[in-house]
Amino acid sequence: MERRDIDVAQSNPDIEGSVQPIRIVAAKKESFLKYFIKNKWLYIFLIPGLLYFLIFKYAPMFGIVIAFKQLSLAKGIWGSEWIGLANFETLFSSAHFIRVLRNSILLSVYQIVFGFPAPIILALMLNEVRQMAFKRISQTILYLPHFISWVVLAGIVINFLSPTDGIANQIVTAFGGEPIKFLQEPQYFRTIIVSAEIWKGIGWGTIIYLAAMTGIDPTLYESAKIDGASRMQRILYITIPGIATTVVIMLLLSLGNILDNGFEQVFLLYNPVTYETGDIFETYTYRIGLQDGRLSYATAVGLFKSVVGFILIISANYAARKISGKSIW
CATH class of the missing domain: 1.20.5 (Single alpha-helices involved in coiled-coils or other helix-helix interfaces)
Incomplete structure (x- = not known):
């Protein structure tokens, strides 16, 4: 001034x-x-x-x-007829809606229950390894599946579970059982998908938690060791609390994607026989949107999924902040 x-x-x-x-x-x-x-x-x-x-x-x-x-490709988006919530009414009254919603939620819940803790446990185990050569080799082997595309990995799973010469059925027949058509049995489909996703992502997920562990003060471990704390006690009272914030953030992000199961892995492994347990929002949207040409209806399905995910991540973040004091924002 x-x-x-x-x-x-x-x-x-x-x-x-x-x-x-x-x-x-x-x-x-x-x-x-x-x-x-x-x-x-x-x-x-x-x-x-x-x-x-x-x-x-x-x-x-x-x-x-x-x-x-009611999208018309000839009229374009802005020239098409406005029908309001008609597509959502069709979605909620559809006979497939409950099945698709149930499958999407169950696959996500299984992935969170079994898949989310897996990289944490693996990171804790790798963090305790003192032989650096063995640790590096193990990490490299565990990271490799992440770089394999789902097309290749689906082929590996199909060959592994083949009813004629698959390793899984060779083990079954070796114990006197009959070959099982795993990919044609609806009750096995969710287990196959969740197991494949864990195998593909467990090594890559450990990177985040190992990085978080490097931020823990080493003097805490030294003090605990002098005080007579065992290795398990050091893990429980130092390592796990030290990465608690990272765990909460990753869990909140997982909850926000609870209806986002991924398209490739399911599409490459499912078939009409396993629609009962394998049909999810991504594959359902693909069929009705691209194969049947109902683009407006498919957009309504995708918007519903996004709104549910947004509400879940907001609610989970609020609950985490109230319960543990840790949240994304």
């Missing part, structure tokens, strides 16, 4: 009261400008990530209007 403005402000208290917030805002702008210039390369590196989210995540959100229209 110029000297003249300061003199006027000092002679008039009312003006001084209005000038003070302006000074604060100007100081904040100047401080942010200096910080931006100092870290300009960090902001430049953010541009590709921001563009990705803007183009592939936020821009397509305008397409949700299709869920409220």
Whole structure:
């Protein structure tokens, strides 16, 4: 501010009261400008990530209007007839809705119950390994399935469970049993999918928890060891509390995706015989949207799934903050 403005402000208290917030805002702008210039390369590196989210995540959100229209490819999105909530009424009254919803929830629950703790337990085990050569080799072997595409992995699963020459059925027949057509039996489908997902992702998931463990102060372990704490006690009272925040955040993100089971793994392994336990929102949307051409109805299904996921992650975050004091925000 110029000297003249300061003199006027000092002679008039009312003006001084209005000038003070302006000074604060100007100081904040100047401080942010200096910080931006100092870290300009960090902001430049953010541009590709921001563009990705803007183009592939936020821009397509305008397409949700299709869920409220009877889409005609000839008329286009904006020229198509507005039908309101008719697609949602059709969805909720559909005979397939309950089956698809049940399968999606059950697969996600099984994945959370059995799949979520798996990388935590594996990370705890790897963290206790003191032979670095063995630890590195083990980590490399465990990480490899993550880099295998679901197309290749589905082929491995199909061959492994083959009723003629699959390893699983060779073990069954070796004990005097009859070969089982695992992929054609609905009761086995969820177990197969969850097991395959755990095998594919368990090694990669340990990276997050091992990284969190590196932030734990080593002197805590030394003090506990001097006090006579066993290895299991050090895990229970130092390691697990040290990664508790990371565990809560990962669990909240998993709950937010409870209806998002993934398309590839189910699509590549299921068939009409296993629709009863294997048909989920992703495969259902694919059939009615791309195969049957009911794009408006498929959009309504996807929007319903997204809204449910949003409500779940908000609720889970609120509950976690109230119970443990840890949350995403």
